[in-house]
Amino acid sequence: MRSTMMPEQLNISTILQFGSTVHSDAVVTTWTAEGPRKISFGDLGKRAAQLAHALRSLGIDGDQRVATFQWNNSEHMEAYLAIPSMGAVLHPLNIRLFPDQVEFVANHAEDKVVIVDPSLIPLLQPLLPRFSTVEHVIVTGGAADTLEAPEGMTVHDYEALLAAQPTEFDWPEVDENSGAAMAYTSGTTGDPKGVVYSHRSIYLHSMQVCMSDGMDISLDDNVLAIVPMFHAMSWGLPYAAFMVGASLLMPERFLQPEPLAAMIASERPTLAAAVPTIWMALDAYSVDHPVDMSSFRAVVVGGSSCPPELIRKFKEHYGINIIHAWGMTETSPIGTLSRPKADLPEEKQFQLRTTQGRFLAGVKARIVDDAGNEQPWDGESVGELQVRGPWITGSYYKVDATDSFDDGWLRTGDVGYVRPEGFLQLTDRAKDIIKSGGEWISSVEVENYLLEHPAVAEAAVVGVPDPKWDERPLATIVVKEGIPDPDVEELRAHLAERMAKWQVPERFAFVDEIPKTSVGKLDKKRIRASHSEGQLEVINALES
């Protein structure tokens, strides 16, 4: 029996038209060296129409890919809205990928146009001759004459291009399952792999993000989107905010504690989203500088596991609940959010906040062990997390990646367990788990306990070969400034109070810096390589 409902499509153009009319007074604020620069959603809608006309004039008449090489700013927001709405595909290039990777993804996606910010021209310029399909480069901020076009490419000034265009556009009705935007994983092994989000997946994800049990975003919010728009779609914040008329605060390239503190004080955002390191840096900065975070109703932390210490500190020092989130480029990205029931005892709430959180209503999940058996949600049975849902990828663009899927489920490569209340606790990346004498040690757990020690600023734990146990943990540690390296036995005693004795590492290395991936995660592959090449000075407590 067919329903009688209208066959109405879920489209980005609906978000654009709705947000720019019903919420025309909401504002996108872009931070600049001179302070805030503001534009209303109403005017943004007009400029998005102008951008769409401009792109049509450059030959974008179908589902060609239009890339961006931009910070979080209002021009990037215009691209987010105009490109999918006109039926083309938005491809935000991750400026932090290694040059070879940027070259690979731009050519793999067959980008026709790139929009670039002035401050990123030095990064883009040497890459342009390596882009094989790009025909047009559009430069924002009036800096077009500082970019040299290689043979076969035309350079345009963003404002000049827009100024000539009408402020209304007859947005086409697009099939909701067609591609709206692309993002590539920053995989540490092999080439980056592309995910193509649909209009439908983005629309549903935006709704979910605005649900009370999502990030609860409403027209009363001013959302500080620190997580880059070139990284997992800024966790869905731009579209979600536009859908409900929440104002947006865009930090541009000013991601250091000092300007962040200034823009928070000036614009008083109610919600912010960023990786843990941003918050650790801001917290460290607050020791000697005034940081007023009183405007936040909550702060969303994801991208990598948030240390419980940070969650406790934000609650105790700032009165702010950290909402811990888990997701991946492949999951649009939000898969879980830690929002415990408000009537639970405080310590229980805290425990749940340290987990990755509860699955969103649209996300189906299962835990599968090495033998392929689905595990119960009992708060202890560990296995790989696999997920399914309408905003989760079921394949990769132009690549056969059957290993990434299991009977219709996405294999996340993350290992953990689920509590009976549906809260996910990740213990490791599958490839980072330490297999010691047939038992598993969670590298993340050891790192979190190390971070509770007063001398430890950063910690990364990897498995290294061991003749007796196959693998044993090696803890690499950055000590806080001005504090001498702690005694290894003291660190081991600290850990022994918190975990099983056999899980406590005997190998330690004090380092100046822990290598990070292009998106700021601990690069454990490089740490393992450094160790195997003998570049780390390892103290072994059992041999000393």
Place this chain on the structure above:
Amino acid sequence: MRSTMMPEQLNISTILQFGSTVHSDAVVTTWTAEGPRKISFGDLGKRAAQLAHALRSLGIDGDQRVATFQWNNSEHMEAYLAIPSMGAVLHPLNIRLFPDQVEFVANHAEDKVVIVDPSLIPLLQPLLPRFSTVEHVIVTGGAADTLEAPEGMTVHDYEALLAAQPTEFDWPEVDENSGAAMAYTSGTTGDPKGVVYSHRSIYLHSMQVCMSDGMDISLDDNVLAIVPMFHAMSWGLPYAAFMVGASLLMPERFLQPEPLAAMIASERPTLAAAVPTIWMALDAYSVDHPVDMSSFRAVVVGGSSCPPELIRKFKEHYGINIIHAWGMTETSPIGTLSRPKADLPEEKQFQLRTTQGRFLAGVKARIVDDAGNEQPWDGESVGELQVRGPWITGSYYKVDATDSFDDGWLRTGDVGYVRPEGFLQLTDRAKDIIKSGGEWISSVEVENYLLEHPAVAEAAVVGVPDPKWDERPLATIVVKEGIPDPDVEELRAHLAERMAKWQVPERFAFVDEIPKTSVGKLDKKRIRASHSEGQLEVINALES
């Protein structure tokens, strides 16, 4: 360019499985003569599986219609979850329709099974012989032996039927566009018309209802669903609450002020939804009885226009914001909700709260005048409201109703205007508008102003023939208990302070009762009929 996203369907079974696992501790509380009766979402999920097995055993193996004839209670909730999830179509029969209409809709939908509550057997029993397709009647509450099955029907005891069944069910993957539930309009002219909601439309509507800018429902809520589950799907509350783990408080047949006050005091709901008359009655009851509404964070009012006086009173006396809503059976039903931005001045917020509210993100709207011209959203240009969207019907079940649609838009039959901020202000039903000398008078506006007079308990204003002006307003008024009929000139003076002089009625009739439709709306058709038959004692101020 196709997206790489999974082709995952939006299904009621997802809501059922998600709610009964991740939110297994949430509770449905049914009010009874003995007080509250509770069941967890986890147990409800098991009983829904049992009900699905039981229905399979009665031959429900496809998209047959399974009707309910029930109050809001946990057994009705089981039917809501089980029937669509198993691939059948839920058809809640409106117990307040006239018997001929109930007969019509049950036969038109070809219902195969009816589930009935004990207290409703007296109402259903005489109808059963008139049902031409029903084969099974299932009686809840252990009262099966009080119902006499007509020839060809079998009577079953609900609990006995469930007890024999397994508590798990292998829910089928259903195409999201297939029918999940049916509802019939209670049209005052012609036969009721059927709307078939899809899995997709219900899923999207549930998400929207839980968005911060919807009803903001979360796992911290306990939702008092006064609006009946047999009327416009209880405004979507049952599915929305189950999706996010909000507990539900079901009033069963106890809709009078006394038991409502008792259940509110006992269960402390955080949100409630009902038509205005429920709140007026509760407010009147509070004069002589204790009514503690302090647990409410908000109250949703819809079904008919909410008098501004009630909105002001709830804010001033109880500190509760009334969220005014507009919708129809055809719109799933939520189309608008009045939630002004929190930083607006209080009086501006109040003004916006008296409107029907802002369109939800998924609802496209336009105002079209008599000549078919789309009107601007300028806060004054009046016309018929037309809407489009993924949870709005595009046709009626087995009926050609092209008059109800205009180029893909649903004609709502409601007349009003839209403010620039996207807030809808309805002024009348198209058929109730009073056309006086070529100008329009809003009957609802006159009613609202009359209700601000201290002597007026109820008011209904209709257009009656006038030799000079074609039509003039007639105000029928129920005066508050213990107060003498006010002077007509005093009422006219009261109105003249609030509206244009030519809009002020000269005809008044003081009545004991205002006739209501089967769903409790003012029955203006009957008032006009009474007037034309000379049954109303009309005072004409111009003739006295």
